[in-house]
Every structure is written in structure tokens, then in C-alpha cells.
Amino acid sequence: MSVDIFLWLVQDGITNGAIYALLALALLLVFSVTRVIFVPQGEFISFAALSLALLQNGQTPGLIFLLMGGGLLAFAMEAWTAYRQGDWRNWPVSVLLYLVWPMGMAGLVMWLAPTKPGLWSQVGLVLGMVVCLGPILYRTAYQPLAKASVLVLFIASMAVHYILTGLGLVFFGGEGLRSEPLSDARFQWGVLNISAQSLLVIAASVLAMLILWLFFDRSLYGKALRATAINRLGARLVGIRTELAGMISFTLAALLGALSGLLIAPITTIYYDTGFLFGLKGFVGAILGGMASYPLAVVGALVLGLLEAGASFAASQFKESLVFSIIIPPLIWLSLRSRHVEQEEEEES
Amino acid sequence: MKKSFALAGITAFLACGAVKADITVGVSLGITGPGASLGVHYRNAYQLMPKTIAGEPVKYIILDDGSDPTNAAKNARKLVSEDKVDVLMGSNGVPSAVQMAQVAAESKIPMIVLTPANLSPQVFPWAVIVPQPTEIMMGAIANELKATGAKNVAYIGFSDTWGDLVYKALDSHAAASGFKITTNERYARADTSVTGQVLKIISTNPDAVVIGGSGTGGALPHVALVERGFKKPIYHNHGTVNAEFIKVGGKAVQGAVAVTGPLIVPEELPDNAPTKAVSLDFTKRYEAAFGAGSRNAFAGYAYDGFLILNAAATEALKKAKPGTPAFHEALRSALENVRNVVGTHGVYNMTPTNHNGVDERARVLVQVEAGSWRLKK
Numbered sequence: 001m002s003v004d005i006f007l008w009l010v011q012d013g014i015t016n017g018a019i020y021a022l023l024a025l026a027l028l029l030v031f032s033v034t035r036v037i038f039v040p041q042g043e044f045i046s047f048a049a050l051s052l053a054l055l056q057n058g059q060t061p062g063l064i065f066l067l068m069g070g071g072l073l074a075f076a077m078e079a080w081t082a083y084r085q086g087d088w089r090n091w092p093v094s095v096l097l098y099l100v101w102p103m104g105m106a107g108l109v110m111w112l113a114p115t116k117p118g119l120w121s122q123v124g125l126v127l128g129m130v131v132c133l134g135p136i137l138y139r140t141a142y143q144p145l146a147k148a149s150v151l152v153l154f155i156a157s158m159a160v161h162y163i164l165t166g167l168g169l170v171f172f173g174g175e176g177l178r179s180e181p182l183s184d185a186r187f188q189w190g191v192l193n194i195s196a197q198s199l200l201v202i203a204a205s206v207l208a209m210l211i212l213w214l215f216f217d218r219s220l221y222g223k224a225l226r227a228t229a230i231n232r233l234g235a236r237l238v239g240i241r242t243e244l245a246g247m248i249s250f251t252l253a254a255l256l257g258a259l260s261g262l263l264i265a266p267i268t269t270i271y272y273d274t275g276f277l278f279g280l281k282g283f284v285g286a287i288l289g290g291m292a293s294y295p296l297a298v299v300g301a302l303v304l305g306l307l308e309a310g311a312s313f314a315a316s317q318f319k320e321s322l323v324f325s326i327i328i329p330p331l332i333w334l335s336l337r338s339r340h341v342e343q344e345e346e347e348e349s
Numbered sequence: 350m351k352k353s354f355a356l357a358g359i360t361a362f363l364a365c366g367a368v369k370a371d372i373t374v375g376v377s378l379g380i381t382g383p384g385a386s387l388g389v390h391y392r393n394a395y396q397l398m399p400k401t402i403a404g405e406p407v408k409y410i411i412l413d414d415g416s417d418p419t420n421a422a423k424n425a426r427k428l429v430s431e432d433k434v435d436v437l438m439g440s441n442g443v444p445s446a447v448q449m450a451q452v453a454a455e456s457k458i459p460m461i462v463l464t465p466a467n468l469s470p471q472v473f474p475w476a477v478i479v480p481q482p483t484e485i486m487m488g489a490i491a492n493e494l495k496a497t498g499a500k501n502v503a504y505i506g507f508s509d510t511w512g513d514l515v516y517k518a519l520d521s522h523a524a525a526s527g528f529k530i531t532t533n534e535r536y537a538r539a540d541t542s543v544t545g546q547v548l549k550i551i552s553t554n555p556d557a558v559v560i561g562g563s564g565t566g567g568a569l570p571h572v573a574l575v576e577r578g579f580k581k582p583i584y585h586n587h588g589t590v591n592a593e594f595i596k597v598g599g600k601a602v603q604g605a606v607a608v609t610g611p612l613i614v615p616e617e618l619p620d621n622a623p624t625k626a627v628s629l630d631f632t633k634r635y636e637a638a639f640g641a642g643s644r645n646a647f648a649g650y651a652y653d654g655f656l657i658l659n660a661a662a663t664e665a666l667k668k669a670k671p672g673t674p675a676f677h678e679a680l681r682s683a684l685e686n687v688r689n690v691v692g693t694h695g696v697y698n699m700t701p702t703n704h705n706g707v708d709e710r711a712r713v714l715v716q717v718e719a720g721s722w723r724l725k726k
Contacts, residue, residue, distance in 0.1 A: 312545030
């Protein structure tokens with residue numbers, strides 16, 4: 001292997017690793033706050049990437065029907081709970097989250113899509129649509145199960161994943177789509193010829209991580225999320241609403257998923273079911289980081305990206321086997337170290 | 350799915366009645382799941398198929414196997430035992446089709462296989478295979494490689510059965526055509542990048558690259574090769590030829606060469622081409638129903654399957670009534686003896702030892718020119 005091939009592989013590995021890192025962060029965030037292993041994280045990527053490609057063709061993504069249907073369902077559930085508890089204080093938020101946002105977004109997309117809006121409007125529309133799914137999914141699928149065990153939540157995740165993949169096939173069709181790159185420019189740097197798109201991926205990922213860090217470190221909501229992650233009961237005792245924490249973590253996860261989707265859409269061909277594999281790799285990254293620390297998850301995801309690039313050069317037939325088998329040592333280590341997981345679970349639930 | 354249940358329900362109801370003379374065709378396709386992009390085209394073709402064979406009404410029962418071989422086998426069993434089908438057709442994945450053929454042979458129901466599957470000797474007598482064998486198709490690429498004097502050819506294909514099949518087919522022609530295959534790289538449809546594989550390919554300095562992907566999945570290595578400055582010819586197999594491939598590949602895939610059935614470019618074929626009239630008629634009707642540019646090889650395989658069935662069932666009806674074991678045996682023997690059935694892809698001449706029956710007339714080379722697939726000059 002010559003030096004320039006090595007540099008190419010490193011560049012490729014870092015670009016992919018940056019995407020996996022965003023997903024690892026999202027998965028870790030959702031898991032630590034709500035104990036949900038969020039399998040459908042990948043669907044946000046597919047939905048965002050495919051919606052962007054459709055908008056660029058001047059077509060209306062079928063995703064808006066999911067927004068409207070899901071929004072109505074979430075709204076009905078919210079109304080029912082409010083009615084039963086006779087507590088209407090959160091009413092304006094529910095109306096905003098489950099009626100105004102999805103319906104408004106759907107209307108906006110239907111109105112704007114045929115006019116082929118500019119690139120940044122497309123990006124805005126896609127973010128608006130996909131991020132809106134976060135709270136809707138949390139309200140309809142996970143909030144009613146908030147006290148269930150990790151296993152039950154995981155099974156619910158699988159169900160949501162299958163439903164969303166099926167809907168993805170209906171909305172976007174079986175063939176793959178690729179969107180136009182945000183920029184066509186390429187930079188010569190030594191032997192490397194780096195595309196602006198891959199620099200954008202890395203820059204956007206770093207920026208997203210910085211913002212996340214600021215959010216967790218400085219804002220009240222971020223601190224509330226961290227508190228919930230550390231001790232759910234304790235957080236409730238000091239007045240942090242677990243539902244709100246869950247809602248915010250799902251919204252952030254959807255945002256990170258949508259962002260990854262937008263970044264990856266011009267780099268590779270996306271299919272309705274591609275996201276699952278991305279999500280899985282993000283999950284591997286999070287596990288490599290011990291499923292507990294954000295910086296370690298990012299490092300894990302980068303290692304994964306580099307390993308994948310190396311494996312695809314050295315032994316492409318066994319690439320996936322290599323990539324997924326590296327989680328075995330950390331899993332063994334984790335299971336040896338934390339023997340009390342099940343007991344803790346029972347106490348909590 | 351619901352629709353096919355309803356359809357199956359109606360058929361089951363009808364089957365209970367006195368109308369036993371109908372020919373029942375049981376179809377299982379991967380309309381959802383990873384194979385959906387092909388399965389949908391196969392299913393579409395069934396909407397264009399005639400509702401009678403030799404004056405007898407035909408019923409099609411189409412089930413979705415979700416591109417899962419286990420489901421395909423289940424569907425086949427259900428079609429045979431509950432719906433009492435006379436013939437099975439399917440599926441769009443090789444493993445699924447192999448599973449169905451197994452059931453067909455066990456239950457002594459003839460089957461028309463819609464993917465280029467290799468069948469075991471026990472199953473072989475009961476199944477005929479519509480798509481061109483991969484060897485015949487890759488033979489056209491090998492001829493082209495020989496004509497251009499390529500000595501080192503790199504290969505990159507899907508990390509699944511299809512990638513293996515295309516590699517083996519290419520390899521079978523390598524010695525005779527005087528080239529050496531320098532790499533056998535693999536990638537998955539859902540991969541984010543093939544940079545590693547492409548670097549390896551370029552490091553072997555090949556005269557040409559052959560890609561064993563399918564549909565839009567074939568675009569990823571092609572685009573990556575072009576981005577890395579690879580200027581030599583890139584060849585694709587017949588699984589890749591559709592309009593979406595060009596849409597996804599954009600500028601990078603201009604000039605891509607692929608082998609395919611003549612169905613893709615009937616307008617450009619010489620007037621004496623045997624399949625021209627059938628292909629023209631089918632593509633016209635298909636595009637009228639599913640949009641301009643929607644033509645594809647896969648719908649053609651399903652339609653050719655019908656044409657073969659039509660010829661064989663016409664013979665078998667002279668010997669027995671549908672729904673009886675005698676009819677199934679008559680249909681089986683008629684299927685392996687059809688002569689000169691002109692389809693959209695080729696002319697089918699089956700024999701008891703050759704259950705595919707197409708020849709070189711069933712392949713053409715096409716090239717991407719100005720955003721569409723054109724006959725390669």
C-alpha cells in the first residue's frame with residue numbers, strides 16, 4: 001500500500017466516520033435519556049436524503065402524508081391524555097408540535113415543491129419535515145411505554161423501524177436516488193484531491209458536535225437532559241419532566257439524522273432501506289465508545305469509518321464481517337464490567 | 350399485500366365453484382424488501398398480460414415474498430396447496446426462485462423461473478428459465494473486451510449471489526478472450542463509499558473495469574472510478590440497464606457500456622431482428638401504462654414467461670384439463686419442448702436438456718448517450 005493510497009483511505013474513512021459519529025451521538029443521546037435503543041434512527045437519514053433528491057426533481061415527497069397522519073395521531077393521543085387528566089396546561093405546545101408544524105410543513109412543501117426552490121430552501125424544507133417526525137414518533141410510540149423495560153422499548157423500536165421502512169418504500173419507490181452536490185468544487189492537497197462535499201461533511205459534523213456540547217453544557221434544557229440521563233428518578237424529584245426530556249432528545253436525534261441524510265445524499269446512492277445500515281454502524285460506533293461517553297462514541301465512530309475504508313481496500317468481500325465483528329471485544333468487556341444491569345432495570349421499572 | 354390477499358380470496362372462492370377449466374397461474378415476487386426495485390417492474394408486467402390462453406380464462410394470483418427466500422417458499426406452498434395453481438412463476442431474486450422451484454418439483458407443478466437461476470438436477474425437469482444465462486450475456490462483454498484488445502480487466506460486484514454469478518460468467522470467457530481478471534472486489538448496495546475498492550482497482554492498472562451490480566447500485570463504483578480519474582471503458586451487466594441508473598449516475602456514467610436484452614432498444618434494431626415487433630408492442634404498451642422511459646428488462650422477462658406459457662399451455666390443453674395432474678405433466682413436457690417462441694428478449698427454443706433456449710439473438714450492447722440507453726454502434 002503506497003502513501004497516497006493510505007491518505008485516500010484515511011480521507012474516505014474520516015468522511016464516513018463523521019457521519020457515523022453524528023448517528024452515534026444521536027443514538028447515545030436517546031438511549032441515555034429514554035433507554036430506547038433507537039433502531040429507526042437510520043430512517044431519518046433515508047427520509048431526509050430521498051426527500052432532498054425528490055425536491056430537486058420538483059416532486060413532492062410522500063413523507064408529508066406521514067407528517068400529517070402521524071401528527072393527527074399524536075395530537076389525538078395528547079388530547080385524550082389531557083382530557084382524562086383534566087390538565088390542559090400543555091395544550092398550546094401540543095397544538096403547535098402536532099398540528100401546526102406538521103400540517104404547515106406539509107402545506108409549505110406541497111406549495112413550494114413544484115417551483116423547485118433554491119438549494120437552501122430545499123435543505124430547510126427537508127429539515128422541517130424530518131425533524132418534525134422526532135416528537136411525533138416519541139409521542140405515538142415511546143411515551144406511552146416510557147416506564148417499560150429496555151427490551152420492550154427495543155421491540156417497539158423494531159416495530160417502528162419496520163413501519164417506517166415500509167412507508168419509505170411507498171413514498172420513495174424501490175430504486176435509489178442521489179441528490180446534486182451542494183458544491184462541485186475539488187481541492188488539490190498534496191496527492192489528495194478532496195471534494196468540497198466531503199469537507200462540508202466534516203465541517204458540518206464538527207459544528208453539530210460543538211453546538212451539542214454547548215447545548216449540554218450551557219443551556220438549562222441541556223442540563224435537564226443530562227440530569228435525566230444520569231438519574232431519571234432524581235431528575236423527576238427536582239422537577240424535570242421526563243416526557244419533556246424524551247421529547248427533546250428525540251427531536252435532537254431527528255435533527256442529527258436529517259443532517260446526516262442531507263450530508264450523505266450527494267455522496268452515495270440512497271435507497272429507502274439504506275438508513276438502517278448507517279444507523280447500525282452509528283450504533284457500532286456508540287458501542288465502541290462503551291455506550292456511555294459522547295467523546296468516546298465519536299472516537300469509536302471514526303475508528304469504525306477508518307476500519308471500513310481499510311477493509312474495503314484490503315478485503316472487500318469481508319468488509320461488513322470485519323466492521324461488525326469489532327463490536328464483539330467491547331461487548332465482552334462491557335458485559336464483564338457491568339454485571340448489575342438487570343437489577344438496576346428492575347428497580348427502575 | 351392486501352390486494353393480493355383479496356385476489357387470492359376471490360380466486361379461492363371461484364375455485365370452489367364449477368369453473369375448474371381455468372388455468373391458474375401462481376406468482377410470487379419480491380414487491381417489497383431489498384429486491385423491490387426489480388419486483389415492482391415484474392408485477393407491472395402482469396397488468397398487461399392477456400386474460401385468456403387458447404380461449405381458456407387465465408387467473409393470476411400474485412403474492413409478495415418481501416425478497417425473502419423463506420417467504421417465497423411459503424408462498425409457493427400456499428399457491429400449490431390452497432390455490433391449486435397449474436403453474437408457478439417467480440421470483441425476482443435468485444435465492445427466492447430456487448426455493449420456489451424446489452416446491453414446484455416436490456408438488457409436480459411446472460414452474461417458469463424469472464431470474465437466471467442455476468437449478469439442481471432434481472428440480473430441473475420441472476422448471477424453465479426465462480432470463481438469458483449470465484454466461485451468454487457476459488459473452489458479449491468478453492467479445493467486446495477482446496475486440497478492444499483489453500488484457501487486464503478488473504472486476505467489482507455486489508457482495509451477494511449476483512456478484513458471484515457475474516464474476517463466474519466473466520471468468521468463464523476470460524481464457525478464450527485473452528484477458529486476465531485482476532481484481533474480484535465486492536461492495537454492498539447500501540455502502541457509503543467504494544473508495545477502497547476503487548483504489549485497489551486503479552492500482553492494478555486495468556484496461557477496463559466490469560461492474561457486477563444491478564439497477565442504481567451499479568452507479569456507485571462507476572461514479573467513484575470516474576471521480577478518481579479512470580478514463581478507460583467501464584462495462585455493466587444486464588441487471589443495471591434502467592433509466593434510474595442514468596439519473597443517479599448523472600454525467601459520470603455517460604459512455605457506460607452494458608449488455609442487455611434487445612427489449613431496451615427495439616426502435617434502433619434492424620427491421621429483420623426477430624424480436625423487434627414483439628418488443629416494440631410491449632414497450633409501447635408498458636410505457637403507456639407506467640410512463641415514458643419506464644421500459645426495463647425485468648417486465649420483459651415476466652412477459653416472455655407468459656408467452657412461453659401461452660405456447661406450452663395451448664399444447665397441454667389438447668391433452669388434459671387444467672387442475673389435473675395429467676395437465677401439469679402435459680404442461681411440463683410442453684414447456685421443455687416449445688419451439689420458436691418469439692419474446693421481447695429473444696427467441697426461445699427449449700429442449701429437455703436446455704431449459705432456457707435463447708441464443709446470441711437475445712443480447713445487444715447498449716451505451717449511455719445523452720442521458721439514455723442507445724444501441725452501441
